[in-house]
Amino acid sequence: MTLSLPKALEPYRKDIENTVVPFVSIQATRQSTEVKDSKIGGSPYLPEGFSYPLDSSGKPMALLCQLNFEEIPPLEHFPKQGILQFFLSKHDDVMGMDFDNPTNQSNFRVVYHEDLALSHTSASYVSKETEEEHLPFNGEYRLSFSLSKEALGVSDFHFEESYESIDMDQATGETNMWGEETLYDLFCEHVENMGHKIGGYAYFSQTDPRDYGAQFDDYRITLLQIDTDDEGENDIMWGDAGVGNFFITKEDLRNKDFSRVLFNWDCH
Template sequence: MQLQEKNRIKLERQLKDNGFEHAINYLMETTRQGVRCAKAGETDYIKPGRSRVGGDPDLPPQFAWPLTSDGTPMTFLAQLNMCDVAKHDVNELLPKTGMLSFFLGIDEPAYNIEHRVIWFDETEVLTAVRREPSGETALEDTYVGYDLEARPSLEPPGYAYVDMEQVENDEVTFGEYDDLFYEIRDQKDGDIIQLFGYPTEQHDDSEYEAALMILTGKEYEYSMDKALDEITAHFGGDKTKAKQEVTDMQMLLELETDDDVGFCWWDAGVLHFFIRKEDLIAGRFDRTYCSLYSS
């Protein structure tokens, strides 16, 4: 997705002000447009359907609480009111109305984690009410609910995805790029959710892992080449199509560890939800992939 003109102007100014003229073309091309959600105070549950992280979900009366494969209630993570969130999605990929809700099973192992992503239409959101689980959920803990406030963001490539040769030169170190990275993102203290952009990782292979499982049902064996071969075979030998699938893979949501809410993903890591661009446009939230990264 090309940057909006106002974002191009803002990013170009930041790059020049910080001495990164040599990397302008590269970072203009690779910086993505996303949405960030920050905590906006503990929820009071007075108005159902508001964007929320932690606590209890708002669900339509007849909707059955999502269960894991062994019948355990999944743990509610977050709900995003699309009227509030999608207006900040300059990529125009998210549903414009309704609500996206995220539930999780046991967060072990760190790949192919059992989960549910559910879109409720605007009629269902109007009937939704606070619902508590019938018993202990998969993560065996309770979490404090916080309202969320969304805003647009710029997301340059981080450690795992950046081309060091493009951003470093004789005068600029990677440490200086790291400072610029956080300045461009304009990250706030209360940020807990990121939609789109780049996943927080040590390696740049999360999209391969997600695409492989969603398309073929096979687990990733820590080889991008092998994953690409499997995806290519899925498309009848069309390697161009396979590469495009990986390129188009979207990070639907990244959820941070947060002391206020009570989330802690292993050693203070992050939780990732991925979706194919084609499925996102079609509203196929039953075709998502969940994984966890922790250093």
């Protein structure tokens, strides 16, 4: 992979390329899906006897995303088979996030089904209640995947550490809508981590939550990122054009333990 960089960032190409990692880019297409398909929304795959996830009020959660690893290009440490599901409470006005404890799965849930040979069913928990539902998407989306690579952008909590040899306040000699352009401005524009993805680096509208305390320092792996997406018929949005992220430690991912996943979303 050869990064496309503006002239002012060329002297720092080696520093930038040293951060490059693989990730799986996700494309969402609004359409109906089959039970085992990778998807956003729709009906989840459910092994017989599986207890459907309930939120803190005892109400069924909605399927946010389902990943079938047989459809996904392989990434180091990630499962090669099975289905991983992400559920959110439909009745929580902050869409499952716990500001004080972002690993608390009371109103979101991450579930892994390793053996897909078991008898299964599907269920769609469509609310019959009149109360407002809070979800970051409308409709149902089939997911497709492609392997790619990216460099670390300005949102990541290791940005300053990774590029400590670069003076981000250095002027480029150009101007932009905010005034004198700096190297930091160019990083924001040309080294970004937006979009739906598995692995790679995360993007945030506000602040990386892993910077809030040392207890989150090991959450280096982006388990899933779902971005705002209004391309064509797509209607996926977190608040005011925000982004949702799920993080996991390397040890937990290797052990296929999804009980301590960190969930965060923010918006402009």
